[in-house]
Amino acid sequence: MKRMLVVLLLFPVLALAQASFDKFDGMDDVTSVIVNKKMFQMMGNVKNKESQQYLNLIKKLDNLKVFTTQSTRVAGEMKAAADKHIKTAGLEELMRVNDRGQNIRIMVKSGAGETIVKELLMFIEGSGKENESVLMSLTGEFDLNEISLLTERMNLPGGEQLEKAKGKKTK
Amino acid sequence: MEQDIDKILENYFEGETTLEEEKLLRTYFCSADVAEKHKDFIPLFRYQIAEREVKSARQVQVPSRRNYWWAAATCLAMAVGLTVVLNRPAEDLGTYDNPEEAFRETQKALNLLSTNVNKGVESVEYLKEYEETRKTIFKN
Numbered sequence: 549m550k551r552m553l554v555v556l557l558l559f560p561v562l563a564l565a566q567a568s569f570d571k572f573d574g575m576d577d578v579t580s581v582i583v584n585k586k587m588f589q590m591m592g593n594v595k596n597k598e599s600q601q602y603l604n605l606i607k608k609l610d611n612l613k614v615f616t617t618q619s620t621r622v623a624g625e626m627k628a629a630a631d632k633h634i635k636t637a638g639l640e641e642l643m644r645v646n647d648r649g650q651n652i653r654i655m656v657k658s659g660a661g662e663t664i665v666k667e668l669l670m671f672i673e674g675s676g677k678e679n680e681s682v683l684m685s686l687t688g689e690f691d692l693n694e695i696s697l698l699t700e701r702m703n704l705p706g707g708e709q710l711e712k713a714k715g716k717k718t719k
Numbered sequence: 720m721e722q723d724i725d726k727i728l729e730n731y732f733e734g735e736t737t738l739e740e741e742k743l744l745r746t747y748f749c750s751a752d753v754a755e756k757h758k759d760f761i762p763l764f765r766y767q768i769a770e771r772e773v774k775s776a777r778q779v780q781v782p783s784r785r786n787y788w789w790a791a792a793t794c795l796a797m798a799v800g801l802t803v804v805l806n807r808p809a810e811d812l813g814t815y816d817n818p819e820e821a822f823r824e825t826q827k828a829l830n831l832l833s834t835n836v837n838k839g840v841e842s843v844e845y846l847k848e849y850e851e852t853r854k855t856i857f858k859n
Binding site for chain 2: 580581582583584586587588590591593594599602605606612614642643644645647652654668672682684686692695697698699
């Protein structure tokens with residue numbers, strides 16, 4: 549009976565644990581973008597030539613949250629919340645990039661396949677003039693390669709160089 | 720006997736009688752030979768006896784152990800219900816009501832993520848490249 553009570557009390561806590569970043573939504577210094585499953589489904593109707601690639605990926609997404617801030621204090625809170633979430637949700641660090649003073653960390657929870665991801669968390673710690681920190685959480689069941697492909701075809705510096713590297717490799 | 724009753728009655732009205740004495744008073748007033756001077760009190764004691772006979776028509780149920788299980792089950796059901804209700808906001812649309820706007824923002828976010836993932840992949844590719852170059856150099 550006692551054990552049952554403990555389970556009963558924990559149940560709502562566990563169920564609500566997912567909402568660990570929701571406190572940033574509506575904060576004064578934070579710009580937030582939250583897109584849920586329902587909206588992802590509705591996006592299916594947006595017809596656009598170049599969007600097909602995105603739509604294929606979007607179908608596999610459940611939830612997207614992006615919180616952007618220029619406040620150092622909020623950035624600190626984001627970092628703490630991210631660290632806490634990494635522990636509770638059991639995320640693994642995928643990569644850590646230091647690019648022009650921006651510290652980027654990407655954490656994932658892997659799914660069935662090697663490149664399949666169930667949950668992804670990206671934290672960009674801003675510094676310098678812009679000092680813009682970004683906390684991004686993405687859930688669903690998607691392929692990391694699909695994410696990578698999105699910018700490869702566009703003329704972004706990262707994609708271009710990657711193409712080059714791949715080209716050389718196959719020589 | 721009469722003096723006794725007088726004394727007990729006096730105590731009774733002072734509220735100092737024992738349960739035994741009160742019982743004695745009741746039997747006395749129920750009996751046929753009540754002294755003339757005590758007749759005035761007959762209704763009082765007879766009334767008391769009549770009231771004792773009254774029983775509640777309602778049956779009072781003592782909660783059984785089984786009811787606790789029902790209560791526990793109800794609590795569980797409510798907890799489950801509440802969590803479902805509280806988690807429903809996940810079904811909300813989010814920051815945007817317009818799919819096109821939401822799509823643009825999602826696209827932006829995914830691009831940012833993609834660029835950064837590629838930055839990481841790029842360095843891995845770079846390392847591989849370095850490794851291969853190194854091998855060829857050392858071979859020759």
